[in-house]
Amino acid sequence: MKRQRRPRKAAKKQFVEAEAWDDEVEELQEVSADEPDETGWKTSTAQMAGLSRLVRAGVWVLVVSGPALGALAFLSSSAPAQGAAKPVAAATPASPVGPAGFAELFVAAYLRAGQGTERDLAPYYSGSVTLAVKPGTRTATQSTVVASREVQPGYWSITVAADVTARDDKGKSKRLGVQYFRIGIQAAGPAGDGGTEQGTTAGYAATSLPSQVAAPTTLKPGGLVYETDRGSSSADPSVETSRGFLTAYLTGTTELDRYTSPGTRLQPISPAPYAAVKVTGVQDDSPRSGQQKVPADGTIQHQLVLVDATDQAGNPVSLSYALTLKSRAGRWEVASVDDAPAIREGSAPSAAPHAPTNTDAGSVAPSPSGS
Template sequence: MKINWGFGPPKEPGEKGGGRDTAPGGESNSEQHTWTGGSQLATRVVVGLLWAALIAGPLALALQVLVPESRPVVRQDGYVDRIGEAAAVSEFAERAVVAWLETPGEQSDLLRAYFGDLGQSRPDIPWTTSGSAVAEIVKDDTGLWSVTVGVDAAEGTPPPDAAPAETPETAETPAATETPAAETDESGEDGDAEATPVQRITSGRLYFQLPVLYVDGQMIAQALPAPVPAPAEFDQLASAYDHGLAADHPAFARVANFLSAMLVSGDQASLEAYSSPGTSFRVLNPVPYAAVRVDTIVAAGGEAPSAEPSDGETVEVQANVTLSGSNGEQIGAQYALALQAREGRWEVARLRTSPALAEPVPLPEPAPVTTPTPGTSTSSSQGPPSTEPTREAGTDAPEGSTTETP
């Protein structure tokens, strides 16, 4: 009688310990219990999943910390910094202004991609342009991008056999050389100075302002380009360099040798010999200049640096140099350097990105922020004026009392 207790198949005669002996035919009758193998496999799967979970947690945390987010940076004032959008609008505005100048009237349909159905008055002989670039781009209060494009433009030249174009109302306009009548000043007296005739150019650097609408990668000009004045000029700030170095000053020779190694010889070892320890200056490679001449070196601080400085002393200098090309032509350049003393000699410790200034760079004034007064209604609906508790200067009105104001 075969009895199965639930721990595997019934045992045949001759089985030992649950295994089978070899049958008379030479075949093995041993049999692995299927429930044991399945249990081991399930255990391995569970252990593998636990290890995967343990590894995935720290890995996900590291990726979240190290990988930067792709969404735009939003400041507390609600401004969204979209560099890509500004770049796309700049490129579109530059192409639109150039096309507006160079497209003749017979091809005006080509401008629809930039200006849509805006009315246009096109010349038969278009302008020629070169050197276009974006001078300014801002996003105004309406949400449109305002782009100022600068371009070297020249009026189109008619063919030699063409008749000269007539200016409208030529007879009614004064000649170009005629001086307008002097205007009277506020006192009623005629001005003594003669008005200068307007000088007009037919070619030069011109600037055009273009409003651009940007929506989900699509752009179109909201108006035709408007000629605007060139960006305003600004006076240079006062320099902090106020004391010249003599040509025989030790710092003069150190700076000259440093610049010669960097710009002319291309000798990295010599460059490092005139540099402070820990710096990482590199020579120009390939070398574009045949010679460099240090004309003057001016130091900041009111007095020349010491010829035998103590270790750790620093000084700001500006080197005015003349560079010579392989063709013998010369061009001026200026280097702002910081020198530091070590072992009784001056060494170049830093190449400054900008010169030392004697006055701060002016910053734009922040836009005024209107803070609503507590109790002031922001609703646009009309209503009776509210009476606010006020206290005039010099009065000691009891707390909680109100004073009516007209």
């Protein structure tokens, strides 16, 4: 009912305006037809009457069409734009986390299993399996996933590195070293679980027993920016700052604030794992190896510091730290403990000579029968 009242009020208003216009026109008609206007033209009574009728007709057209025009405007404003593109949901990339974890568990179970315990592999691989090795002959002391690749949607190739220990008939254990195993894993479930189906429960299955493969290519790292060797001289102000900072950082014997730049937020390791720290070598990116004087304020220097930290039992532990130092008020201060040593721009790793060992090829994994 409210929508109908508004057009009526608007129509009434337009009708009143039309009546007022007619009155003005009738007043103009009373002007003598023979009396010229300011422009020199003469207006007859008939012409004025015709004009009045034309104006009145136009106003009534507006009155009658007002509600329709209002409805049309409302519909036009509420209708969606034809040219607007509908948002397309971005596809969620499949995650290798689930298949990788499943493969790592499978490799550990596979290395432990043997003749008579093939059923231990059933949660991972449903094919027919016959193992010749004695159970418990091999074990993985630790393992981790080193590579994962989606062969096709929902199907993954996972490579697991395992540190393998073997036990002989006399029960003597021997470390065989790190060996690498590749497994095909099918995943069911959403992309976040490595699969392709939405709204389903995640599940995994190996398509065969593991295949032992060669180790990844050994690489030589690219060049670092630390080209100046400062040794462990305590006479160098930058080395002295690094020594004091790392001693405080690793032993907790002093506050870090005395060695850090204003605004730097660093916390010592707690509880302190070491009782003493000895600097064994320092390299930095300074252009002059013999520089002893602290340069102008704001100068940045990158350091790679090698230390022997003595633990609470008296055992020395070798560690390295990448630090960024900044000069202020005639002294060096630690601005940050860097996430990784800095490499030269454009530097890339290169293949290093590598002699094959028996841990690369290893023994051939037993083949499944009837798979």
